[in-house]
Amino acid sequence: MKISNKIYRDYIYKDEAVLRAQYDPELEFYTTIKSGNIEKVNELCQAKISHKKGLGELSDTPLQSLKYHFAITMAMLARYCIEGGLDLSTSYSLSDFYIHTADRANSMDELDELHTTACLDYTGRMKNLRKKKITSKPVARCIDYIYDHLHTKITLANLSELTGLNSSYLSRLFHKETGMTVSDYIQQTKIETAKNMLLHSSYSAAEIASILAFSDQSYFSEVFKKQTGLTPKRYQSLNLNASGLPDR
Structure with missing residues (x-):
């Protein structure tokens, strides 16, 4: 089954109007920050927290209610x-700092600006965290490239061209700084994305295999089981049951 790369883009860069019903937009928001995707978080933060639909009234005063939601x-x-x-x-100290700062806000606009600042602060820290052992710019560039191109077949040759380094040298440098081969790192990153898609989207395993540029579903399942100890279907079933959600 061959599926356009656009499907992957639609999954990662969803527009509010075409959000898939089975995917929780709040979960997407938190997991995007957790992944360190600054570009996507910037995009998501264009929708101001003060304009968010469906927020419950937690106070008789709109500003105070928004402060509670911010917290x-x-x-x-x-x-x-x-x-x-x-x-x-660090995580809880940041949270406390931003909550205390929000408590002193005098307007919705201040809270909107603080919300964006806080989200980008967390996202930047998560992006740096995934590269905390990285000391060279070439490997850091490789990691960013991998995260941004999960919907394509990524090769050592691609990364060698990106960095301008000899493939053998880049391979050794990458392994030294990450503790993994390039191919293992790519597979691990794709499988982490696949796990999220299995639980929070309506894509089938076959579709996910194609979206993440695996050669076929069989190979995707083989790699998935090697990484998790479970087949994609079994992983989905166990985790959906554990969360109390019905199997799809």
Whole structure:
């Protein structure tokens, strides 16, 4: 099954008007920050928190109600980023700082601006975290390229051309700084994305295999099982049941 790369773009860069019904936009927001995707978070933050639809009234005063929602958002961000590897002390300290700052806000506009600042702060820290062991610019560029091109077949030759380095030298440098081969790093990153898609989108395993540029579904399942110990279907079933959500 061959599926256009546009489907991957639609999954990663969804427009609010075409959001898939089975994908929770709030979950997308938190997981995007957790992944360190600054470009996407900038895009998502164009929708101001003060204009967000469906927010419950937590206070008789609209500004105070928004402050409560802001605090909830910061608490969720702290937890998601801790799950993603940010140390507990830093994550909760950031959350406390932004909540206290929000408490002193005198307008919706101030809260909107603070919300964007806080989200980008967390996102930047998560992006840096994924490259914390990286000391060279070439490997850092490779990692950014991998995250931005998961919908394509990425090769060492691609990365060699990107960095201007000899393939053998880049391969050794990449392994030294990440502890993984280029191909293993690419596979691991794609499987992490596939796990998220299995749980939070309506794409089938076959579609995900094509979207993430695996040669076929069989190879995707083989790599997925090697990484997780489970087939894609079994992983989806176990995790959906654990969350109390119905199987699709």
